[in-house]
Amino acid sequence: MNHSNNRRRACGFATSLTGTVHTNSSARYPSEALVGLGFRGWISGYQSGDVSCWEEVWRLYSGLLGPKRGEAAVSALASWSKSVADAARNPISVHPLSTCGFCRDECLAISMIAACQHNTCPAMRACAFALIENSMVDEVLHHAGTYALTLRSVEHIVSPSWIVNANTFVDPVATRPM
Secondary structure (H helix, E strand, O other), X not given: OOOHHHHHXXXXXXXXXXXXXXXXXXXXXXXXXXXXXXXXXXXXXXXXXOOHHHHHHHXXXXXXXXXXXXXXXHXXXXXXXXXXXXXXXXXXXXXXXXXXXXXXXXXHHHHHHHHHHOOOHHHHHHHHHHHHOOOOOHHHHHHHHHHHHHHHHOOOOOOHHHOOOHHHHOOHXXXXXX
């Protein structure tokens, strides 16, 4: 998976999570950054119990999308992130909020949403499986689909270049029956 250009672009946007959001059309915020940073912030909030992580995500989404559309997107993000956190065999790895680039689990999450938005079912299921490391993917995929559709409705579509071969990320131990 080589997303070095995307990772570099995302670096400039990580600071927007805690700073001013620029919403003019000439500086369009990339959809993969919106997904990745939203996922990062929401998972961080679940893991730390610190609601300020969620408040940062809310500021980002409402600043970019407006309060009404931001509320719909954050609600779908929260449901999807919770389903991932609840279904995961191991804790989900995310970078700190202000870190540049995306880690493995964040890239898989972005890829899952891209696959949902581009109707690439095998990739979508493989990303979910690789992310949560078990076969209980149906609820995760349900919420991923809702989030992906919500983002599409506000014209945030993740590039299909973010869809990865998630099978390369699967731990062979995770595929064995427990």
